[in-house]
Amino acid sequence: MRFSAESIISKSRIYLVALLSILFIGVVVEWRELSRVQTDITRLAARATPLLTTVADLPDLEHELRNVAQSIPALRSEAELDAASDAVASITDRLARLVARAELSPGLPYLAHDLRKLLRTQKRVLAAEARIDARIADARASLDDMVRVLLPLHDTEMRFLLRPPQAIVDPAQRRARIGEAVLVSEMKASVTELSILLGGFHPAARRAGDFAKAELLAEIGAFATRMARLQPGPLQQGLARDLKRFRDAMIGAGGAVETAALLRDMRETRARAVGAVARHVDQVGIELGRASLASATAFETAAQGTADTLRKVLLLKLAMTLGLVMAAAGVLWFFIQKSILVRLAAITEHVRRIAAGDLSEPVPVTGADEIGAIERVVDQSRTMAKALRRTNDELERFSYVAAHDLRSPLRAVADLVEWTKEDYGADLPQGARDNLDMIGNRVRRLSGHLSGLLEYARIGQTGQGQAIFDLTAFAEELRAVFVDAAQFDIVLQDAPVPFLTRPVPVKTILLNLVSNAIKHHDHGRGRIVIACVDTADGLDISVSDDGPGIAPEYHDRIFELFQTLRARDEIEASGMGLALVRKLAATLDGAITVASDPAQARGTTFTLHLPRQPAQTEQPAPQTLDIPQRQGDLAA
Amino acid sequence: MTPKPPVTFLVVDDDDVAVMAIRRVVKKLRLTNPIERAVDGRDALDRLRDTGEEAVGRPFIILLDLNMPRMNGLEFLAELREDIELANSVVFVMTTSDSPRDIAAAYDHKIAGYIVKESAYDTFAAAMDMLQTYTEIVSFSLDLPASSAA
Known part of the structure; x- marks a missing residue:
């Protein structure tokens, strides 16, 4: 089939193409938005991965830093110091990398600086301790020398004094020798005292410096006084030299006491350095924590942004779909409304008016x-x-x-x-x-x-009113009308239920049919049976007679105007009756049919078919368009 | 007291045979009423309005046909009822038409009766019988004002 460009089908094709185009554009836009979301998510993952690694590394690194800082003061050897130095370098390296990767800027230079300072201080502490040890060894050696000189002398004096008194001749000599022995004993006691002082010297002890120095000075003074009582000689000189050595080692410039004071300062410095490192590590930890928190926040923000974008895409899609559906529905409705419904309503109105x-x-x-x-x-x-x-x-x-x-x-x-x-x-x-x-x-x-x-x-001009028609009562009327033709029995089969119809045409039809049956009967007496049968699509009212019958070839002709089958002079018939009947049946929307075949049997049956009455509508019957609708329905 | 003047029949019909038929019936019934005739509605109106020689004798009853040249029965009735002098005239329609349309239209003009000239003599005679009764009523009602004036 071909349709003009204005046909509904070609119009609807155009609408369909337009709708599909809108749909396609919508899908493209949506795809673009979704691609953007994918890019966003990839970028987010790229940023999140190092951040997560950093967050995982952070506690380890902090722990190591603290360990290193704590262990440094306990280091004793150069080798250990070197190892610690390497460890510090490695840790600071890692930290630097981490900080760079996580885009952080904590006080890393200070931390490295403090760590290096700590190492340096430790080195100096070790040096100072070594020096103190050396000085004390020196002092001990000088004391040993003095003991080595004084002990034989003391033995000699004691042995001399323990000799029997008779062996001692000269009492003066004896007194001198006793005095000498006392002096030696006293000097020996001084050395013992110095040894005790030396043994008690502890470089780490607080206030050791001044106290030790004073005690040492006092004891050295005492020893020097006793030594001065010795006869000058090599012995005295040797002892003086040893004492000087002791004195220099202990309280001279760069001696043990002075170095111990320095060591104490160094240790304090070292403690401060450890404290500083610890503080820095704390700070780094805090900074890193803050940084990771910031990163997490950034991640969350980014994720939130992505989610927002996704939601936007979703909303866009929803709005688009909704808009599309609404547009489609609107277009469709407009189309239907404009090109179908309104016009159909107009046509309906016209048809109604025509009807x-x-x-x-x-x-x-x-x-x-x-x-x-x-x-x-x-x-x-x-x-x-x-x-x-x-x-x-x-x-x-x-x-x-x-x-x-x-x-x-x-x-x-x-x-x-x-x-x-x-x-x-x-x-x-x-x-x-x-x-x-x-x-x-x-x-x-x-x-x-x-x-x-x-x-x-x-016909059709009057008698259009509807009423209940009682066939039983009408049969009585018929008998009264044809009372002159008493030889004819008018019989009503069964007792039909009264029904709604236009009684005037129905009565006229029945009157005509019965009149015909009587008029055309060849015996002058007979039986006319009226029956009413309820069929699927209406009512069939039949009038049957036992007359001569009508040959089938005349069945059509009998319904035409002025057609009679017998000579006018033989029977007074106008030839109008059945034409009238057919026209009346048509005004009832019904039909009249005839069934008869004289070759088979006598009798004729005319059947009036009335359609089932639709719900009582007060539609006036069309006056002029009386076209018979059905012919057929030949009842036996 | 003067004797009642007989009611005049004014036959309005273009067919002479129709007039003859009325004359025969009147004669057969031995009525003495004068019968006057107009050939159509126009002629009838002219005669009714004329006061000279041609004046229709009072009282009168009009026997009216419907199908006529110049002015038909219905047109005549319409004009008659508009005329103050003639508006109350008694009119019988006598016609061959048994069309319900014609009957209804005629009764709209307040006619006294509608007689279909279908059946032959019998119906016609019966109709004339009815007319007879009417003529008495017409003459009696006309009598009243005359006697009161006297």
Whole structure:
């Protein structure tokens, strides 16, 4: 099939293509947004990975830093110091890398500086301790030398004093020797005292310096005083030299006491350095923590941003879909509304008006599509109905006028014939009187035809009211009407339920059918059966007789105007009855059918089929479009 | 007291035979009423309004046909009912038309009866019988103002 460019189908194709294009654009936009989200997520992962590594490394590194800082003061050897130095370098390296990677800037230079300072201080502490040890060893050696000199001397003096007194000749010598022995003992005691002082010297002890120095000075002074009492000689000189060595080692410039004081300062410095490192490590930890927190926040922000973007995409998609659906629905509705519904409503209105009999308003053709075609066809049927109505009106007018205009002269002719017979009948010969009778008879027949024509033309003009029709009661009426034909039994089969219909045409039809059955019966007596059968699509009312029957070849002809099957003179029949019946059946939307075959059996059955009454509508029946709708339905 | 003047029948019909028929019936019923005739509605109106020689004798009953040249029955009725002098005239329609449309239209103009000239003599005679009754009523009602004036 081909459709013009304006047809509904081609229009809907255009709409479909437009909708698909919108859909495609929507998908492209959505895909672009989703790609952006993917990029965002990749970037986020790239940023998050080192951050997470950093956060994992951080406690280890801090722990190591603290360990190193704690261990340094306990280091004793150069080798250990070197190892610690390497460890510090490695740790600071890692820290630097970490800080660089995590984009942090804690006080790393200070930490490295403090660590190096700590190492340096430790080195100096070690040096100082070594020096103190050396000095003390020196002092101990000088004390040893003094003991080595003093002990033999003391032995000699003691042995001399322990000799029997008779061996001592000279008492002066003896006194001198006793004095000498006391001095030696005292010097020995001084050395012992110095040894005790030396042994008690502890470089780490607080305030050791000044206290030790004073005690040492006092003891050295005492020893020097006793030594001065010695006779000058090599012994005294040796002892003096040793004492000087001791004194220099202990309290001289760069001696043990002075070095110990320095060592104490160094140790304090070292403790401060350890404290500083610890503080720095703490700070680094805090900084790193803060940094990781900041990173986590950044990560969260980024994730939040991604989620926002995703939500935006989702909302966009939702809005797009919604908008698309609404647009589609709107377009569809507009399309349906504009091109179908409104026009259909207009067509319906026109059809309703036409059905109600108003044919004046033309149906506008609003398009070249299918509905336009319907409109054109509806208008054509309106024009046709108008022409048909005009023809019918004219026909009716014609038959009315003709019947009346013909009737008056006919009436006059009948009157004149009658008067002629009345006035001059006696004077006329028999032949003339017979002729006058025949003229009167033909005039009556013509009058009857005219009456029939009038009645036929008038069908549909009156008697349209609906009412309940009781066939049982009407059968009684029929018997009363045909009381003259008492030889005919009019029988009603069963007892039909009264039904709603237009009684006037139904009664006229039945009257005509019964009248026909009586009029055309060849025996002059018979049985006429009226039956009413409820069928699927309505009611079938039949009138059956036991007359001669009608041959099938005449079944069509009997319903035509002025058609009779027998000579007029044989039976007075207008030939109007069945034509009237058929037209009346058509006004009831029904049909009349005949069933008869004299070759098989006597009798004829006419069946009036009435359609089932729709719910009682007060629609006036169309007056002029009486076209029989169904023929057929031949009841047995 | 003067004797009642007989009611005049004014037959309005273009067909002579129709007039003849009325005359025959009147004669057959031995009525003495004068019968006057107009050929159509126009002629009837002229005669009714004329006060000279051609004046229709009072009181009168109009027997009206519907199908006539110049002015038909219905047009005549319409004009008659507009005329103050003639508005109350008694009119019987006698016609061959048994069309319900015609009957309804005629009764709209307040006619006294509608007689279909269908059946032959019998119906017609019965109709004339009815007319007879009417003529008495018409003449009696006309009598009243005359006697009160006297």
